[in-house]
Amino acid sequence: MNNFLLSRQLTAVFLLATAFTATADDAQTDLSEMTFKGDYDDHQMRDVIPFEAIPQAPVLNVEQALNTFELAKGFKIENVAAEPFLFNPVALAFDQKGRIWVCEMTRYMENLTGSTEDKADGTIAILEDTDNDGKIDKRSVFLNDIVLPRTISLVKGGIFYADQQQLYFTEIIEENGEIKPGIREIVDPTYAEGGNVEHKANTMLYAMDNWYYNAKSDRKYQVLPHDAPLETGSAEIYRNQYWKLARASTDYRGQWGLTIDDSGYLYHNGNSSPVQGEYLLPGELKHNPGFWPKVDAISIGPSAIYPARMNPGVNRGYLDGFLHTDQQNYGKLVNFTAASGSVIYRGDNFPANYYGLAITPEPAANLISARFIKKADGILSGEPAFPGHELLTSTDERFRPVNLYTAPDGSLYLADMYHGILQHKEFLTSYLAKQIVARDLDKNNNNMGRIYRVSWKNKKLEHTVNLAGLSAEQLIPYLTHANGWYRDTARRLIIQANQPNIGVKIKPLIQLNQSATGVINVLWTLYGLNQLDLTSLQQIFNNPNTTQNVRKTIIAVAKKLxxxxxxxxxxxxxxxxxxxxxxxxxxxxxxxxxxxxxxxxxxxxxxxxxxxxxxxxxxxxxxxxxxxxxxxxxxxxxxxxxxxxxxxxxxxKPADRTNRAQLSESGKALYDLGKTLFNGKGGCTGCHGADGSGLSGIGPTFWNSEWVLDSKPRLAKILLHGMQGPITIGWQTWETSVVMPGYAQRQDISDQELAAIATYIRNSWGNAADTKSHITADFIQQIRIQTKQRSLPYKMEDLID
CATH class of the missing domain: 1.25.40 (Serine Threonine Protein Phosphatase 5, Tetratricopeptide repeat)
Incomplete structure (x- = not known):
């Protein structure tokens, strides 16, 4: 064990035995000389909630933390792992033995400046319950030299994991009960290239179609036998003794975390959207090589939340509408602002009516929220599972649930980073820094972490079956298991085993005495094995008792007939x-x-x-x-x-469509300048994308947007003073906690340059608002004078005539 890890464990042991409080008077950090990148010149950093009204946030040991939870009726929560066995978990995966592989991001915002985040001592650890009492009692460090590990996924022969830049494969060698790494190689050097910690690729979810998908990414990866043909549009990027790896493009989706339902549809989130779904299977609109549609991410249910404690410690808590000010909910967060790794619950422990529940952590509000998914023709929607309440809330401000998982025992697992500072330094405001220092949230940020289990009180948890060492044939019964974790794991193991003609033994499971979810999983397994045939599909498709979801799946997998x-x-x-x-x-x-x-x-x-x-x-x-x-x-x-x-x-491509040729001569020059500004010092691409199509949960689309096209004065007002979501564009509401800063106070952006940005976005990506014309600097100046008293960003209702 290295000295750093030993020191961290000793500190954790000490903290387990003690809890402390701190007040603003105790804070020693001097904020007066610090610069915060999240500050906007035209924003007034006011304390909406007086400091004396805010509860303290002491470090709690596990027993104390458990007493801060309130759960929906019928549920219970138990601790599975904590320090000194676990530190700052951000992502985890279960292997075929049920062991937990966990990414520990111990250097994420250890202090207000994030000065240690480049230290290469992040860890991937293996957690085991050796005596089967439901608690972790063994920790093995597999890797301990990673810069901010963020992705972990199992694959034949080893694991995939990612740091701040690259995707790796590391072989697992297990001898005499000990696990150690074998070959360790880079498989994609640009997996998480660019951006900051909050906006990098993550997850590597193994999906129904035999591809690994990612959040905050437009890439997917497929493990194939060495002699297998590549799918159209993919290219081999790596191979080892076990398999070759192909990469292809897919729809850009999500921010942190990715989950899947029983039919293979993907769900993700944006900061302010609890969970977003895709109505189509991944990639279904991309089969025409000349067609590049943007697949909609549909928000599931309302974004309102119901915290147990007040939440002034959020980055934009000084803005109107972020925090409740009424007596009953005083200081509590109104809506999601930091939605994290959601899960579609597919276990066998909760009551049947909760199967398929969309569950999302909100670490800024210290809670877990749940929604039922509703599906109609072309529309996804949702409704709260516990109206006016949440599945789980905590009064502990350091409770930071960042990822959720259906576990082998059928329960719901929560990865709690147990961390004081949630916001990364690239966005941190002086308002939030003051909140952090006042409650000592900048201390004890790399030596704690927990995993919890939520289960149904009146149902015993299932014993985890060890799937390791089972042959492909022995794994077949688990393809129709009641718990989705077993179905997913068995499908991956069987496909990656690549046993010839195993499909002959799997096909008998396509019958009506199996559950629909099991049949769907069997169909996708045969798809991954390339062992489908029309007779098998017709037999069940033509049976009048076959469900619509099974029939849809038959049509989907028929691509490989x-x-x-x-x-x-x-x-x-x-x-x-x-x-x-x-x-x-x-x-x-x-x-x-x-x-x-x-x-x-x-x-x-x-x-x-x-x-x-x-x-x-x-x-x-x-x-x-x-x-x-x-x-x-x-x-x-x-x-x-x-x-x-x-x-x-x-x-x-929509991104290539332009109205530049139809502009006036002055308009063409402004268009060219606006394009440079949009991609440069204007900073527009970070929230709206280089193609103006928007980034889910961050910035809305400019394509055919009435806020860009319909009213020049309204657009000028937004450019000058900014805008705060949500915002409705056409039929879609963009939920975002990211506040667009106005340019009115920026001395380096002139009225001429604002006119250029406006002209560019009104005449790109299929927009054609200024034919034979353009936006002028004089017009921007006129709106600047009219609105000079404006000090806060606009809301949608402020700008509707």
């Missing part, structure tokens, strides 16, 4: 396209079907569901490279302007 079976499969689909869900999946799957009748199938889908969500885009995706043939099939055109717009713009 042998080519000679495509005509028969399309014929089977023809009568089914009156059902919107089946038609939508059939449209995207069509990209992989080489059948003479597939163009007729796509036309029928358009005719039947033209104005329903996603249909036009799904058909364009399903055409793949056959758009000319489709138009010929239609005698030249389809009678719908929106669909023909998509067809006529194939090959043109």
């Amino acid at each position: 042998p080519a000679e079976q495509h005509n028969s499969f399309v014929a089977m689909l023809m009568p089914e396209i009156k059902n919107y869900e089946l038609a939508l999946q059939a449209a995207t799957t069509s990209a992989f079907l080489n059948s003479a009748n597939v163009l007729d199938l796509l036309k029928r889908i358009l005719d039947e569901h033209l104005n329903k969500p996603y249909i036009r885009s799904a058909v364009v995706s399903g055409l793949a490279d056959r758009a000319p043939k489709f138009l010929a099939h239609l005698n030249g055109a389809y009678p719908d302007d929106e669909f023909m717009y998509l067809i006529n713009n194939l090959g043109k």
Whole structure:
């Protein structure tokens, strides 16, 4: 054990036995000479909640911390691991033995300046319960030289993990009960390139389609046998003795954490959105090489929260609307501001009505929130599982749940970083720094951490079955297990084992005496093995008792049917396209079907569901490279302007569409200057993306946005004084806690430059607001004079006429 780790463990042992309080008078940190990057010149850092009204935040030992929790009726919470076995956990994974592999980000904001975050002593540790009493009693350090480890995932032969920059594979060697690393190699040197700690790729979730997906990323990775063909659009980036690794692009999604439901749909979040879902399976709109649609992330349910303690220690707590000021909820956070690693609960411990619950941690408010997911034609929505309450709340300000997991025993596991400072230095405001110092939250930030288990009081937890050493054939029964962790683990192990003809032994599980979730998992396992056949699929598809979700899955996995079976499969689909869900999946799957009748199938889908969500885009995706043939099939055109717009713009990325040529001569010059500013000192890309399409949970899209196009005075006001979310654009509400700073107080941005930014965003990405014209500096100056008394960012209601 190295000296640093020993010192940290000794400190943790001491803290377990003591708790202390601190007041503003005790604080020794001098803030007067410090600069905070999160401050905006035009923001007044006022104390909405008087300091004397704010409870202290002492370090609590586990027993004391457990007494701060309040849970929804019927649930209980237990500690699984804590210091000295665990420090600052941010992500974890269970291996096939049920052991916990955990990333410990011990140098994240250890102090107000984050001065130690580049130290390479972050840890990946293995936690074990050797006596099966439900508590961790053995800690093994696997790696201890990582800069801020953030990603951990199991793979054949070892683990994937990531630091601040790169993705690695490290081999696991296990001998005589001891675990040690073998080969350790970089597999993607740019996995988490650029950005700061809060905005880097993470997660590596093994999904239904045999790809690993990530949050805050547009990359996916696939482990394949050495001799296996690569999927279209992917490229090999690494190989070792066990497998080769392919990488491909996918939809950019989420910020921290990623989860999956029983059918393979992905869920993630933004800071201010508790959980966001995708109505389509990943990548379904990207099968046409000339089509680049932006897949919507749909917020699930309201963002309101119900903390147990007041929460003035949030970065923008000085702004109106962030904290309640009424007597009953005084000082409590109103909405999500730091949503973290959500989970779709798929265990077998909670009551059946909670299966599939979307559960999200909110570390800034010290709580865990839960929502039921509702799905209608093309729409995801949600409603609180515990109206006016939460699944779990704590009065301990240091309780920082950052990731959630369905565990092998069927319960819900919480990774609690147990940390004082949540906000990274790149965004920290002087307001929040004052809050931190007042309650000594800048101390004891690298020597504590907890994992908790939430379970149902009246149901015994299942014993974890050791799957290690089981053959692929022995793992088959676990493909239909009641607990999603077993289904996912068995699917991964079977596929990565790559045993020839194992599908023959798996196919008998496709029958109606299995649960629908089990059948779906079996279908995706056969998909990953490339061992599907039409007879097996037809048998269950045509059974009247088969659920719609199973039938949709059959259509999805049919992408890998042998080519000679495509005509028969399309014929089977023809009568089914009156059902919107089946038609939508059939449209995207069509990209992989080489059948003479597939163009007729796509036309029928358009005719039947033209104005329903996603249909036009799904058909364009399903055409793949056959758009000319489709138009010929239609005698030249389809009678719908929106669909023909998509067809006529194939090959043109939205980010490349510009109205520059139609501007005035002065407008062209302003456009060029605005583009430089947008990508440079204006700082717009960090929140809205280089293509102006927006970043979920951070900054809304500029594409066809009424806030950009409809009113020049309104846009000028926002540029000058900023805006605070939420904001509705078209049918979608963008929930964001990130406040757009105004440029009115920036001496380095002139009115001419603001006019340039406005002209650029009003005439890019398909926007065409200033044909033969432009925004002028005089106009910006006029709005500046009219609004010179404005001191706070606008809210949406301030700007609606």
